[in-house]
Amino acid sequence: MPTYFDFDVPRNLTVTVGQTGFLHCRVEGLGDKDVSWIRKRDLHILTVGVSTYTSDQRFQVIRAENSPNWTLQIKYPQPRDSGVYECQVNSEPKMSLSYFFNVVELKANISGTPDLYVKSGSDINLTCRIPQGPHELGNIFWYKGNEIIDTAVNQNELDSNRGITVENDWLDGLTSRLKIRRASSNDTGNYTCVPTIAKSASVYVHVIIGEHPAAMQHNSAGSNSRTRSGSQVGILLLGCLQLILVQFKWSIYFHRQTCEGPDYR
Known part of the structure; x- marks a missing residue:
């Protein structure tokens, strides 16, 4: 009897973080051949037969005796476990069937801002x-x-x-x-x-109780505006004072020139 995959099984699985995933591989006419599960991204051998070939004990094959079903169980999956997994048979030539495993992280969301008044x-x-x-x-x-x-x-x-x-x-x-x-x-x-x-x-x-924070922010903005206005008035007054001092110095200079005459030395 020839060895072949049963394609009438789901091969695209999506689970949430922490939800155990099951990838079902059904092989008919296996005979004395072995079934292996491979993680495609790094070609890491996860299982051969019913034995686990990785130190990550979250991966395990489930198979009843004499059953054609070789199910890869992935416990406590995380987003990093997402990707392509292959069910392989060590026939000649090698046979393989790809499975797409997707792990999503659901997050709750409360409408509005982090602070509600x-x-x-x-x-x-x-x-x-x-x-x-x-x-x-x-x-x-x-x-x-x-x-x-x-x-x-x-x-x-x-x-x-x-x-x-x-x-x-x-x-x-x-x-x-x-x-x-x-x-x-x-x-x-x-x-x-x-x-x-x-x-x-x-x-x-x-x-x-009382004023809404938006009003307080408005008052704060008004206060900042008044502070800026006060600063501008202060700068204007300082400029006027400097101008008066310059005019005063020039007035003293011309007064000396008039009273003493020019100095030609």
Whole structure:
């Protein structure tokens, strides 16, 4: 029976960082030949048969007894593991089949700037989003500081005019919205959205009483403008004083020339 690859298997796999990847190679009519897995970028032999030929123990072949399936398992993959892998058979001539393995790092993103200023009594609205990934995106949990925000607990503790709600939707990715009604100074702090399969994101919320920081920045700008104006007036006065001193010196000189006459010595 001739040896051949079964091409009816996925050969383009995308996983997220930390998600175990499986590359399935099915060889029919293998006989007494061996199957090897090779990393194409450096031609490093990862496995031969069911034996691992690399010190990186994240790589391993999974094969049931007498099965034509030789599956390369890659644990805890990182972006550096992305690339082409080859399933090879030591036939004559050599047979090989390429697989494309892609490792992506999903990151959560909170809309807006790293610092959010909210007036006391207003609502805090935070939106955290993860773009569409290669598989189910899991869930997002919200933290204030090191404490998880449990909406059920918070609803019981707050009065009827306040509340904390979290809404998730999985339309075109995963989006989570945290809303805190009628914010008070106690709501100031660092808020973090923590996804189950992506890197977290944070924002610092400042609940302020009175003037908004934008107004303070405006006043600061006015103060700087007044400072610049004062500096310009000071330079003008100094110039006038220097001119008066020069005129005074020339006045003394001409007075001496008139009273004493020219000196021809």
